[in-house]
Amino acid sequence: MTTSTCSRRKFLGAMGAAAGAWMARPAMSLARSTPAARVAVGTCHEYGPEVLETLSSMFDQLGGLEGLVRGKTVAIKLNLTGLATDRLGYLPAEITHWVHPEVIGATVHLLGQAGAQRIRLLESPLVTTEPLEEFMLQANWEPRDFLGAASRVEFENTNYLGYGKEYSRFWVPGGGLMFKGYDLNHSYEDCDVFVSLAKLKEHVTAGVTLSMKNCFGITPCTIYGDGAPVDEPSLTPRGGRGPFHEMNRLPSKSAPPIVNANAPKDAGYSVPRVVADLVAARPVHLAVIDGIHSMAGGEGPWCDHVRHVQPGLLVAGTNCVATDAVCTALMGFDPMADRGAPPFETCDSTLRLAEQLGVGSRDLNQIEVVGTPIAKARFNFRSA
Amino acid sequence: MNLDKNWLPMKWPCGPLELARRNKAGSVKPDLKEALEAWERPSALELLKGTPINCLIVDWAAGVREDLDQQQALKPLLEAGGRLGLSFVGRVAVKEDTGAAVAAARAAGLRAVMLDDTSGQSFALPAILQFPRDKVAWENASTIFSSTENVWPGLNLETMHGDTAVAGPTGIPWVNSNAWFALLAAELAPGKTLWLDVDPPDASTAAHPADYALAIADSRAYGSQWIISLDDNLRAALQKGNVQAKSIWEKICQTLAFCESHREWQRFQSQGVLAVVSDFRGDNAYFSGEVLNLLNRRQVQFRIIERSTSLPALAHGLKAILWLDKQVPGAEQHSQLLTFARQGGLVVAGAYWGPAGVQPTKKDPSLQYNMYNVGKGQIAVAEEGFNDPYQVAVDTHLLVSRRNDLVRLYNSETTNCHSSGEFTSPHHGRRLVQVLNYSSDPADSVTLWVNARVASARLWQPGTKVAPTLQGVAASPGTDFGLPRLSVYCALEFEGTNL
Secondary structure, eight states: OOOOOSOHHHHHHHHHHHHHHHHHOSSOOTTOOOOOEEEEEEEOOSSSHHHHHHHHHHHHHTTOSHHHHBTOEEEEEEOOOSOTTOOBTTBOHHHHTSOOHHHHHHHHHHHHHTTBSEEEEEEOOTTOOSOHHHHHHHTTOOTHHHHTTSSSEEEEEOSSOTTOSSOEEEEOGGGOSSBSEEEEOGGGTSOSEEEEEEEOEEETTTEEESTTGGGGGGSOHHHHSTTOOSSSOOSSOOSOSHHHHHOOSOOOTTSOOBSOTTOOOOHHHHHHHHHHHHHHHSOOSEEEEEESSEEESSSSTTSTTOEEEOOOEEEEESSHHHHHHHHHHHTTOOTTOOTTSTTOTTSOOHHHHHHHTTSOOOOGGGEEEEESOHHHHOOOTTTO | OOOOTTOOEEEOOOHHHHHHHHHHHTOOOHHHHHHHHHHHSGGGGGGGTTSSOOEEEEEEEOSSTHHHHHHHHTHHHHHHHHHTTOEEEEEEOOSSOHHHHHHHHHHTTOSEEEESOOTTOOOSSOEEEEEEGGGOOGGGOOSEEEEESOOOOEEOGGGEETTEEOBOTTSSBOEEOOHHHHHHHHHHSTTOEEEEOOOOOTTOOSSSOOOHHHHHHHHHTTTOEEOBOOOHHHHHHHHTTOHHHHHHHHHHHHHHHHHHTTGGGGGSEEOOSEEEEEOOSGGGHHHHHHHHHHHHHTTOOEEEEETTSOOOOGGGTOOEEEEOSSSOOOHHHHHHHHHHHHTTOEEEESSOOSOTTOOOBOSOTTSOEEEEEETTEEEEEETTOSOOHHHHHHHHHHHHOGGGOSEEEESOTTEEEEEEEEEEETTEEEEEEEEEEOSSSOBOSOEEEESSOOSEEEEEOTTOSSOOEEEOEEOSSSEEEEOOOBSSEEEEEEEEEOO
16 A cells, blocks of 8 residues: 555645546546545444544545635535335335435535535436436435535536536547547536545446446436437436447437447446546546445345345545445455456456546555555455 | 115126127127126126125116117016115116116116216106216216226236336336326215226236226225226136136125225325316316326325315415416416415416516426416416426426425335325324235335324235234334235325324
8 A cells, every 4th residue: 555645635636636637638548647546444334423423534534625625616426326216125225225315414514614615416317307306305305404514505417408508528538438428417517526425336237336337327318318319419318328238329419429339239348438438537536435334236226136235334535446446345356356257247347447547546555545444344245 | 766875886797788789799709698698697696795796787778679678687687686685777878768768777676877968857766977087077977976988007008018017208107097087076076976987908817817906996095986897708707616716706805895894084085285276177178187197196195176166275284286277267266376375385387377577587497487486485387388297297296396295105116105084183183095006016115105203004905804003114204114015905094193
């Protein structure tokens, strides 16, 4: 492990600058050097007041949030996958496959406390343009709790044009692995800091779903959905993101084109590449992973052989590849593994692909883990 | 003689008229012919012993030469039925001399007739008027009245590809239900009983039967009564003593017996924070009916208000009024609606008729509505009027907000529910949430959420005589109830305060 030599404010400031630089340089070598990173691991056995305490301590261990967010607009992509009425058995979504509102509230509060000027909660709920608050209410959440957690909190459903007048275009540095670029809701451009707030889960298609895979959901189904029109985006999303899995149809022609029209029609090939593209095109400044309660065996109740687990963990980092690599290790897997080895038995490793795009390192030797050591916090998802 | 609201009706097809009709349609197979002949015999009534079915509907006159043969042939059945305490209703579908047919029915001991149209005439027997669903003359509806052109409840097979359900516009499998129409009937014909006339699908067999229990539950949960109607294959199989057929019949009777043992639930009032206002007639009938249907599918609990009646006040637990019709409110209603808004209510409409000079605002880019602030409340006006009933249902639910939901179901793709209650005071009484599964497969791990904080509920299911206590799990807000595997129907009953 390497030890950071810069002050915590400088460290985070440098991370933000690096992310901005990636956005500004559309064509970079795939073999870029990857930044060193620090990842904080906290143990937290239940949702409650200890979440705020633990996260606060973890953010301090990362160098503090102030340098990253003071006076800035912060966009947080939440992981609220599937329908709001989906449950694993009788358990509420936040106990299994959604990031828990306590973790969202605590993060929002700490961002606000660190001086964030505006905090925008984002998600692209399945097949609907309804306000994000209403989607949360359907899951029996109270969105007003988030409004009270910091001074200026907003919501936006990013599965369509939303409040924007046009979609924002994000080119993938180096030309992209799957698509040359992506058209996204304006919210992903109209922010200074981008946070991925995800759940610690396995994923049937991508092996694991953490802060990077969470960004799969920033793509609007008006363009990338099963029923998206051929030429232009639809006004409302039609269907899910099946085309990214099946590659049976291309996004609306208005969006940047596919890199290789003969790419394998294999979700284990396409989904990790789309995810790696997205985090290269729309860099993540802060990754926060809720692993207090979760599920093993897949990403949602719709998967076979899934079960509730309680790893009792929170993980945060300023580099999404490094953070996800640590999470992968915490889940009992080798982050250096590739297709054929757990958890990537049937897919390519998003960690490797993102590393290849220069987003960050998955090598634990290149990552400084602070807080609870991996060996002490490891929770084996396969044997749980 | 009066129509008896305690009648539990069943179609009893038999006799020369039925045979003639079937012959004309070319649908008489040997098994069916045998069954039709058997059901004409008094011994067939054995099937009904020990069941709650107490009223049989028979063909009586169709204006054809077989009428007299039919009436003669039914005599032994009518006599035997009378001895068993059964009532008979004769279906009379003649264009001329209805009076004579009804008089003959009276003479033969029938208790009532079922007619398409009385044209204001009076007859020797009470009449159950039957209307196509979109042409009900609500003002003229008899104490018991019947509708045709109903749907067979269940997943809509037109949206199925093999075993895979294709999503409707809601993103969840489309279901057919008569719920909305039963709720509408309760408002437009208060105190009267709706009999739903719908036959099971032709494809129904003893091995793969139509979901009869669901047909019963879908009607009774919403306050109407399905006229029991067995499919030809089941009737023939029952006649032959087929074991599977007997089992199906027993399940039908079990469900009926359960519903009969809870008749008091039928007088419970539907709950809802939303009032849907329309005249539900003429040009407005289809649109308003479809909005009710789609609101119900979204589990939105609503009350129906006939446009000409006085509008309810905010104090009655209402939070929103949906004014569906293109016609602007009359002076009195205009005043009531504005009062409702000024006091903090939400009025949703297709055109603006509120105070002049109010500048509208927007609520959300996905909601194509102009919001006019009026007093403490708002009038939400669809930018392009009301054009699509689906969109009206979705938008109204979102404008009212899910924060005001009374019930929700989780893992609920094929289920729906109805919340009703009987309250002795605004804060005390009994509340009932009936949950239905419209799939032929049982629904697993369904959670019912209710907006009240309650510790437990009584869980009622057909086939069980006692209702076990189901413990709730406190949610924030409200309470979750994990339901046992749901085949067709269950009901949760709550009693206490602040329900």
